[in-house]
Amino acid sequence: SGKYALAEDHEINDWMSRIREEKRKVEALQLTLAFIGTMKAGKSTCINAIVGAEVLPNRNTPMTVMPTVITHVPGCIEPVLTFTKNEPFNEAVKTLKAICKDFKKRGKELQLPGEEGGILQRICNGQLTTIHSEYRGESGICEFMESINDIARLCGNPHLEVENPLDEYTSIDEFPQISIEFACLRERVQMGLGKLSLIDTPGPNEAGQGHLKYVVKDQLRRASAIVSILDYSQLKSEADEEVRQWIVEAQKSSGVGLYVFVNKYDCRKRGDALADEIALVQYVRKALFPDVIDSDKRILSSVEGRVFPVSAKNAFYGNCAFREIENTGCLPPIDANNWVEDFGVLAYGSECEEDLQSDDIEKHRTASLMLWKKSRMEA
Secondary structure (H helix, E strand, O other), X not given: OOOOOOOOHHHHHHHHHHHHHHHHHHHOXXXXXXXXXXXXXXXXXXXXXXXXXXXXXXXXXXXXXXXXXXXXXXXXXXXXXXXXXXXXXXXXXXXXXXXXXXXXXXXXXXXXXXXXXXXXXXXXXXXXXXXXXXXXHHHHXXXXXXXXXHHHHHHOXXXXXXXXXXXXXXXXXXXXXXXXXXXHHOOOOOXXXXXXXXXXXXXXXXXXXXXXXXXXXXXXXXXXXXXXEEEHHHOOOHHHHHHHHHHHHHHHHHXXXXXXXXXXXXXXXXXXXXXXXXXXXXXXXXXXXXXXXXXXXXXXXXXXXXXXXXXXXHHHHHHHHHHHHHHHOOOOOOOOOHHHHHHHHHHHOOOOHHHHOOOOHHHHHHHHHHHHHHHOOOO
């Protein structure tokens, strides 16, 4: 009829790859939710809030240069990150080290500003020699994430001409994998029912225009569902428009379902046009994510009933406190973790030091659950 054309080899290979990956997911009963949003929309905070720990560090500069998979593992108290394909980054470190030596031989010093300069200095001084295949604990994972982000951006510097290690990654199995028990699923999911994984993906203003952009788009198509993170105060930004285009492409390509978290809803002000929840949900449904319809006018995807105004900040601090109480029976000292004082301010007010030093665990548990409820993440 002329309606269909023969597929080319690369298209067949792509579909074969997808089928193999879907088969593996079914056999493992694995559900993958791909989180996407622009830089500073709160994507990492939303994931950290679900987990109840800062497994994805926050920084003012882009922090997600490659997708990271976070999997719920019941009973896994300490987060463990594995990175089996670490060779491309280690080769980049060796190359950067050689460039530094070459500059010194010529009596020059290679200096770069900001984080790029910091990571280059660590490599030149021998403080960073290897990206390991395993890291444990929040601080270890934070060190790893900062290192690979800074190395990737350093390799992208046009003055250095170093091959970017990110070009070597295509499959979900090659990305960093973090295993940890999600605080919000504790005692709610029975052992052995399957595997839930969250995929932290770089947005357009993080992934850039190179190879990784296409890898992210591919992961959106292959995910069980997509979670789009919007910033309540930036609902009409150009960067969000590009994210929406990526999502619509995935919906049309594979019919993947979509959920929308409108983050920072707690920052709304009286008089805002979208302060009312019903008005906000309708705006997202009609203006930002209208129904995706195929050529036969069938609905491929709809966000009806899937738009959630939330406060990732409240959820994160509430779940961090809940996780600590359940795991250790107490809150950490105020000066031991950055989040403890922030939790106290949100839960007890600005004069919270005495409350935080209280041994009343039920009081802290109630306060943590109150923040979780206030965050609206329960839905």
